[in-house]
Amino acid sequence: MGAVQLLGVQKFFGTMEVIKGIDLRVDDGELVVFVGPSGCGKSTLLRMIAGLEDVDGGEVLISGVEVSGLAPAKRGVAMVFQNYALYPHMSAYDNLAYGLRRSGMARADVDSRVRETAALLQITDLLPRRPKAMSGGQRQRVAIGRAIVRKPEVFLFDEPLSNLDAALRVEMRSQIARLHQELKATMIFVTHDQVEAMTLADRIVVLNSGRVEQVGTPREVYHNPANLFVASFIGSPAMNLLPITRGEDGSILLESGEQMIWPGGKIDGPPGRALTLGLRPDRLSLVGSDQGQISGTVHLAEHLGDETILHVQTAAGRALTLKCDGDAPARLGDLVQIGLDLTGACLFDPDGRRVQ
Amino acid sequence: MGKSTPSGQAGAETLPRRRRRAGRNEARAGVLFALPWMIGLAIFTAIPLVLTFYIAQARFQITGAPKWVGLQNYSAIWADPAVWTSAQNTLMFAMISVPIKLVLALCLALLLNRVTMLSGFYRTVFYLPFLMPAVAGSIVFILLLNPVAGPVNMMLQAMGLSPPDWLLDPKAALWTLILLSLWPLGVETLVFLGGLQNIPKDISEAADLDSPRGWHKLVWITIPLITPMILFNLVTGIIYSFQVFTQALVIGGTTGKPAEATLMYMVVLYRAAFRYFNMGHAAAMATVLFVVVLLLTLLIFRTARSWVYYEGESR
Ligand SMILES: Nc1ncnc2c1ncn2[C@@H]1O[C@H](COP(=O)(O)OP(=O)(O)OP(=O)(O)O)[C@@H](O)[C@H]1O
Ligand SMILES: [Mg+2]
Numbered sequence A: 001m002g003a004v005q006l007l008g009v010q011k012f013f014g015t016m017e018v019i020k021g022i023d024l025r026v027d028d029g030e031l032v033v034f035v036g037p038s039g040c041g042k043s044t045l046l047r048m049i050a051g052l053e054d055v056d057g058g059e060v061l062i063s064g065v066e067v068s069g070l071a072p073a074k075r076g077v078a079m080v081f082q083n084y085a086l087y088p089h090m091s092a093y094d095n096l097a098y099g100l101r102r103s104g105m106a107r108a109d110v111d112s113r114v115r116e117t118a119a120l121l122q123i124t125d126l127l128p129r130r131p132k133a134m135s136g137g138q139r140q141r142v143a144i145g146r147a148i149v150r151k152p153e154v155f156l157f158d159e160p161l162s163n164l165d166a167a168l169r170v171e172m173r174s175q176i177a178r179l180h181q182e183l184k185a186t187m188i189f190v191t192h193d194q195v196e197a198m199t200l201a202d203r204i205v206v207l208n209s210g211r212v213e214q215v216g217t218p219r220e221v222y223h224n225p226a227n228l229f230v231a232s233f234i235g236s237p238a239m240n241l242l243p244i245t246r247g248e249d250g251s252i253l254l255e256s257g258e259q260m261i262w263p264g265g266k267i268d269g270p271p272g273r274a275l276t277l278g279l280r281p282d283r284l285s286l287v288g289s290d291q292g293q294i295s296g297t298v299h300l301a302e303h304l305g306d307e308t309i310l311h312v313q314t315a316a317g318r319a320l321t322l323k324c325d326g327d328a329p330a331r332l333g334d335l336v337q338i339g340l341d342l343t344g345a346c347l348f349d350p351d352g353r354r355v356q
Numbered sequence B: 001m002g003k004s005t006p007s008g009q010a011g012a013e014t015l016p017r018r019r020r021r022a023g024r025n026e027a028r029a030g031v032l033f034a035l036p037w038m039i040g041l042a043i044f045t046a047i048p049l050v051l052t053f054y055i056a057q058a059r060f061q062i063t064g065a066p067k068w069v070g071l072q073n074y075s076a077i078w079a080d081p082a083v084w085t086s087a088q089n090t091l092m093f094a095m096i097s098v099p100i101k102l103v104l105a106l107c108l109a110l111l112l113n114r115v116t117m118l119s120g121f122y123r124t125v126f127y128l129p130f131l132m133p134a135v136a137g138s139i140v141f142i143l144l145l146n147p148v149a150g151p152v153n154m155m156l157q158a159m160g161l162s163p164p165d166w167l168l169d170p171k172a173a174l175w176t177l178i179l180l181s182l183w184p185l186g187v188e189t190l191v192f193l194g195g196l197q198n199i200p201k202d203i204s205e206a207a208d209l210d211s212p213r214g215w216h217k218l219v220w221i222t223i224p225l226i227t228p229m230i231l232f233n234l235v236t237g238i239i240y241s242f243q244v245f246t247q248a249l250v251i252g253g254t255t256g257k258p259a260e261a262t263l264m265y266m267v268v269l270y271r272a273a274f275r276y277f278n279m280g281h282a283a284a285m286a287t288v289l290f291v292v293v294l295l296l297t298l299l300i301f302r303t304a305r306s307w308v309y310y311e312g313e314s315r
Helices: A042-050 A092-102 A107-121 A136-148 A166-183 A194-200 A218-223 A228-233 B007-012 B015-055 B072-079 B081-114 B119-131 B134-144 B151-158 B170-182 B186-197 B201-210 B214-225 B227-242 B246-255 B265-274 B279-307
Strands: A004-013 A016-026 A031-035 A057-062 A077-080 A154-158 A186-190 A203-208 A211-216 A240-246 A252-254 A274-279 A284-287 A294-303 A307-314 A319-325 A335-340 A346-348 B058-061 B063-068
Touching: A004 A042, A016 A042, A016 A057, A016 A211, A031 A042, A031 A194, A042 A057, A042 A077, A042 A154, A042 A186, A077 A136, A077 B201, A092 A107, A092 A136, A092 B201, A092 B214, A107 A136, A107 A166, A136 A166, A166 A186, A166 A194, A194 A218, A203 A218, A203 A228, A211 A218, A211 A228, A228 A240, A228 A274, A228 A346, A240 A319, A284 A319, A294 A319, A307 A335, B015 B058, B015 B279, B058 B072, B058 B279, B072 B279, B081 B119, B081 B170, B081 B186, B081 B227, B081 B265, B119 B186, B134 B170, B134 B246, B170 B246, B186 B227, B201 B214, B214 B227, B227 B279, B246 B265, B265 B279
Parallel strands: A031 A186, A031 A203, A077 A154, A154 A186
Antiparallel strands: A004 A016, A004 A057, A203 A211, A240 A252, A240 A274, A274 A346, A284 A335, A294 A307, A294 A335, A307 A319, B058 B063
16 A cells, blocks of 8 residues: 555656656655755656656556556545645635545535644644635645645655745644654655755655666665765765775875775775765864874855854865864864864765775 | 935935835826827727717717707617617627637637647637638628538538528528627637636646546636636627627628528617618617626626636635
């Protein structure tokens, strides 16, 4: 019940292949988040599951049934659109009731279902109002209400929170998380927002130009990115990427000439092998003079209160990002020494594949 | 902005006041821009309208000065059987042709809305009949419907049907006129098409997700969202159909052949004015028509509150 399976799914717009053969299984009751850069095909993939776009190759299975011949309304899916897409000529009540009425449900049952859903989302007061007379957050809740009132097996959310302000977004995010726990339904959620993805997802699917780059729990994609793309896309501020070479003894040779020992022992491959070292900003720290591996000038200091993000330009012209304490003394233009902590660091080969 | 406002004074002004002045300037510019049109409206619509009201209460035969006769013209048209016949015919014509026309135009617009290839071509083709003079169109129809050599009857006969005598059978003639008036559907169709294309794609998709039946979406989502266009087409359609003239004159002449079946109100009015030169009679008829159409339109607008959805309305 409620599992979504994609088998080699493809989509063409004209001659352009937008979805390039995606295999994915979303288990029943799971909340999966699609992330990826703009134009990578997140919405398209979601709309193919909903039946709003034709599938040009491969198969989409919902609850084990191949759905390509099924109308959107018969797939047991409900979708929440970015712009709410409420029926503007109907009250919130009618927006919620519309689908139920059309399915031939008795009046009294429709009423109790609508009221039950409204209570769950705390929109009972809004029921007599038309969408025009509601705020963005209220509309979004009604839109979510319209989706859950039909008790679908699969919920599809296409960036539902992106039109809300920051505070409301946090509130709606927790509401969606709560709904997911209460309804135990399968949910697929598309977002641009890193925090949304990390906090909501059981698993994250990282998409890039129509392909899946990695599927994994938020911890996995953050700590164990499968490749350079995932490493640089997930995490904010982004991972630092430094070109290095393998030293004679399997150690790391930085651009500055400094040598470091790889925590796991030795780096594979021949000496002189060119690699990219990926380090999260919190693994870099300011250290006293002649203790650091890299030196550079502070380019920009973002004081966020409890922490400070420093953007540093190294002598070799690389841009590095450091996450330090809120009371870090560094100021714009300062020459700083940076120490590297290689725990949790990643190594990528020139093709972007993770090697260690 | 204004040269007359010294900068020191402008700084001292309160913001709302300055804004009010800007608004007034804007209104003045607006009036200026609308002026040519307003003058045209006065000369070609308002003045003739007032003159009509005046002549309706006068005996006026084009030559000589109008002579005041009070309500005599009105009692004359009340007593004129041709007026009653034509009023009845016109009402019948309006009641049948307007709904059919709206439904056909809506169907056409729904079809055109789905066409993705050559859509501009189809839109132009359907609009073209409107650009054709009504006289020419009517004559083409007379040729097409000719009982002996007309292609329509030949085809019907070939299919084994016995076609009516379109133009000479009193029972069929009104329907022929209706058929003829349905031909230029272009404007109504384009108005509907504009409404359909104004419906946001995601709302239409939400409806697809809510119910698999196409007619559900049509009845509950699409049609309610284009009610402003329905209202517009309904009102203009009624106004137009009450004034149907050219086609009726071409088919039935000034006597509404056959047997007064196509005798329309405007034809009787025309006959009074330009055949009998009884301008007072014609003007009184025009005034009655004006009042009837006005009342009807007001009535429709009154009911519109309950069935027309306007964007931006929050009720
Ligand atoms: N109807 C369409 N016709 C042609 N190309 C399309 C169509 N819809 C989407 N595309 C293209 O398909 C690609 C994927 O689009 P999609 O909307 O799925 O991206 P997305 O990942 O949702 O982006 P965003 O994050 O900006 O919403 C884009 O390159 C887009 O230009
Ligand atoms: Mg999108």
